[in-house]
Amino acid sequence: MRLLFLSPFPPRPLYGGAVVRNHYLARHLCERHQVWGSFVGLDGGEQFAGEVPLRSEGRRALFDPQFLWRAYRALRDNNLQMIVSTSLIAGLHGALLKLLTGLPFWMDEHNVEWHCSKRYGHRFWWLIYLLEGFILKQADHVTCVSDADRERLISGFRLDPERVVVAPNGVDYPRLANSESGEPGERPKRILFFGVLDYPPNAEAVRVLATEIAPRVEDDIQLLVAGRGGESLRDSYPDLQFHGFVDDIHALIRDCDGLVVPILAGGGTRMKILETLACDRPVVSTSCGAEGIDRVAAGEALTVTDSYEEMARWINELPRGKRSKTGPGFVELYDWEKIWQNKAPL
Structure with missing residues (x-):
C-alpha cells in the first residue's frame, strides 16, 4: 500500500514519548509499505519513498495552508491510498485531506487531548474537545494507547467501538x-x-x-x-x-x-x-x-x-x-x- 504519514515532530532525536511512538510506527510501516513521510526537518530519509516536509514544529504546525496543498498534491500525483496522522497536531491536516480526497484516514492518538487539557485546568479545553471531535469523526481507524483512553474516546465523541483499537506504547524490547x-x-x-x-x-x-x-x-x-x-x-x-x-x-x-x-x-x-x-x-x-x-x-x-x-x-x-x-x-x-x-x- 502507498501511504502518507503525517507527524508534527522531527524524526530525530528521539527526545520524548510522542517522537518515539512516531518513530516505531513509521519504521513498521516503511518495512511493509511505500510511505511518503511528512516530518519537521525531514531531509533524505532513506526509508521513505517520498517526502512532504513540514516547515513548522509542534503546535505551530496545527494548520499550514501551503503544507496542506503540498500534501494534497503528493496524494494525487503519487496515487497514494491512505492517510496516517499521529497526534492531534497533525490530525487536522489528515482530516481535511480525507475530506478533499475521500481516502481512508487512520488517526493515532497519543493522548485524549481534551481530557488532558481539562486535567491541567486549561480554560479553553472545550475548544480542544471540538477540534478533536471534528478530526476523529473523519477517521476510519483510530488507535490509542490504553483501555482508559479508548473508553474516553468512545464515550466522549460517540465513536463506533469497532473503529477504536488500543495499540499501547512500547519499547524496543530485544x-x-x-x-x-x-x-x-x-x-x-x-x-x-x-x-x-x-x-x-x-x-x-x-x-x-x-x-x-x-x-x-x-x-x-x-x-x-x-x-x-x-x-x-x-x-x-x-x-x-x-x-x-x-x-x-x-x-x-x-x-x-x-x-x-x-x-x-x-x-x-x-x-x-x-x-x-x-x-x-x-x-x-x-x-x-x-x-x-x-x-x-x-x-x-x-x-x-x-x-x-x-x-x-x-x-x-x-x-x-x-x-x-x-x-x-x-x-x-x-x-x-x-x-x-x-x-x-x-
Whole structure:
C-alpha cells in the first residue's frame, strides 16, 4: 500500500514519548509499505519513498495552508491510498485531506487531548474537545494507547467501538533487554526521573520530586533529572542533579538504581516506565503516572502509590544495584514490533 504519514515532530532525536511512538510506527510501516513521510526537518530519509516536509514544529504546525496543498498534491500525483496522522497536531491536516480526497484516514492518538487539557485546568479545553471531535469523526481507524483512553474516546465523541483499537506504547524490547549493564561499584544510590521537561506534567513532577520527596530522602542518595528543556528548573531546584538531554537514555537508566514518577496530570501511558522496566530497573509511580500500564505484566517491578512519604521510603529502602524482572506477558504487550504487527489497521 502507498501511504502518507503525517507527524508534527522531527524524526530525530528521539527526545520524548510522542517522537518515539512516531518513530516505531513509521519504521513498521516503511518495512511493509511505500510511505511518503511528512516530518519537521525531514531531509533524505532513506526509508521513505517520498517526502512532504513540514516547515513548522509542534503546535505551530496545527494548520499550514501551503503544507496542506503540498500534501494534497503528493496524494494525487503519487496515487497514494491512505492517510496516517499521529497526534492531534497533525490530525487536522489528515482530516481535511480525507475530506478533499475521500481516502481512508487512520488517526493515532497519543493522548485524549481534551481530557488532558481539562486535567491541567486549561480554560479553553472545550475548544480542544471540538477540534478533536471534528478530526476523529473523519477517521476510519483510530488507535490509542490504553483501555482508559479508548473508553474516553468512545464515550466522549460517540465513536463506533469497532473503529477504536488500543495499540499501547512500547519499547524496543530485544535491544534493551540484551544491552549490557554495568555494576554499581562504589557509587552512591541513584534515582532517576526523565522526560521532556517543558511538558507541564513533567515540570510539575520535578517540582514534586524537589519539594515533597527529596526532603524525605537520605542525604547520600542522588536524585537525577534528565531530558530536553526545563532550563529554569535547574536554578529553582539545586538539590537535584540535572543532566539535560541524554543521547542514550537507556545507558543512564541502567546506571541508576530505579525510576521515580511523581506525575500528577497528563494522559496516555508513560514510556519512561516501560523503558525502565525493560532495562530491569524498578519503578515507583503515582497512580496517574502508571495509568494504562498492565500491573500484572509489570509485576513486582512497578510500585504504585500516591503518598510522597511512601515514595521516599521506597527510595531509601531500595537496594543499590537491584535488578527487577517484569511479570508474565510484558514482552507480548509492550514490544513495539508485536504491537504494530497486531494492532495496525492495514
